[in-house]
Amino acid sequence: MTLSERQAKILQEVCQQYIKRAFPISSQFLKEKCNFPCSSATIRNELLALEKKHYLSHPYISSGRIPTDKGYRFFVDKIFEEGRFLDFQARLKKEIFSELKNLSDILKISQKISQTLSKLSSNLALTYFPEEEILWKEGWEEVIKEPEFQNIQYWQEFLVTLNEFEKNIEKLEWEEKKVKVYIGQENPFSKKEISVIITKTSFPRKKEAMIAILGPKRMDFKRNICLVNSLIKIIDNLI
Missing domain, CATH: 3.30.450.40 (GAF domain)
Known part of the structure; x- marks a missing residue:
């Protein structure tokens, strides 16, 4: 299943934020902390779509989303695809x-x-x-x-x-x-x-x-x- 450009960006941001913070990422968090140029409702709908496609999971009813293995795989493949490796x-x-x-x-x-x-x-x-x-x-x-x-x-x-x-x-x-x-x-x-x-x-x-x-x-x-x-x-x- 292919992702829209917006879904791909939201998925990558959820992965980055969850890796950094270790707590489920909500639509409100993405809107307020990550400055997405769309409403919380739109982000919430995209998170639901990503969950239905098995890129994200919803551990608790009232919480945000976390990446699944499939979501992380998309994130990692993008790292290799973009090829912008930090030089250590x-x-x-x-x-x-x-x-x-x-x-x-x-x-x-x-x-x-x-x-x-x-x-x-x-x-x-x-x-x-x-x-x-x-x-x-x-x-x-x-x-x-x-x-x-x-x-x-x-x-x-x-x-x-x-x-x-x-x-x-x-x-x-x-x-x-x-x-x-x-x-x-x-x-x-x-x-x-x-x-x-x-x-x-x-x-x-x-x-x-x-x-x-x-x-x-x-x-x-x-x-x-x-x-x-x-x-x-x-x-x-x-x-």
């Missing part, structure tokens, strides 16, 4: 370039990449070198600040997903130097409220690595995609 290369180089130049210490490289990505993404970050069987993850202190982790069941689901991810990491299909995004039900390892951004890249001396960011389904997709994309470019320049 300067920030990443400042944090990790000295470690990347010393490829003899893979453990230290894994640790530094994971630490830096977790700090900049506020999510859990993993770096995996299959040949050396080194997997390093960082960022628990960052990701648990997200409101989803106030729910003990969500904690348990996240840990199960992480465990399945680590066990099946080599079975994942990806194209080298391409950023892959799994949203909620798209995850091959757990059909939960979790999103994963992942890539496979090669360091000099043919050292392959997998790099991933895991977090709540409403993670900041644009920032995290740009972080991983910038890291790929830095590693490419080492070769």
Whole structure:
């Protein structure tokens, strides 16, 4: 089902605001805070249309809307389609370039990449070198600040997903130097409220690595995609 230009803009704004604020987004909020050039009634009708098309859901009768997996997928596809990626290369180089130049210490490289990505993404970050069987993850202190982790069941689901991810990491299909995004039900390892951004890249001396960011389904997709994309470019320049 195709969306009108106005519906697409409203859907993107709902995604952006929900990612930022973690509460359902209402027509009144969109009108007052996002300056949409139409009435609250028109926005409300468009939200209803987006809900009927399964891009949004309505968790409570009196609340606003939140994106579904389909809504997030539309949002993420638009990020790739527009191709306007923020460049984090300067920030990443400042944090990790000295470690990347010393490829003899893979453990230290894994640790530094994971630490830096977790700090900049506020999510859990993993770096995996299959040949050396080194997997390093960082960022628990960052990701648990997200409101989803106030729910003990969500904690348990996240840990199960992480465990399945680590066990099946080599079975994942990806194209080298391409950023892959799994949203909620798209995850091959757990059909939960979790999103994963992942890539496979090669360091000099043919050292392959997998790099991933895991977090709540409403993670900041644009920032995290740009972080991983910038890291790929830095590693490419080492070769």
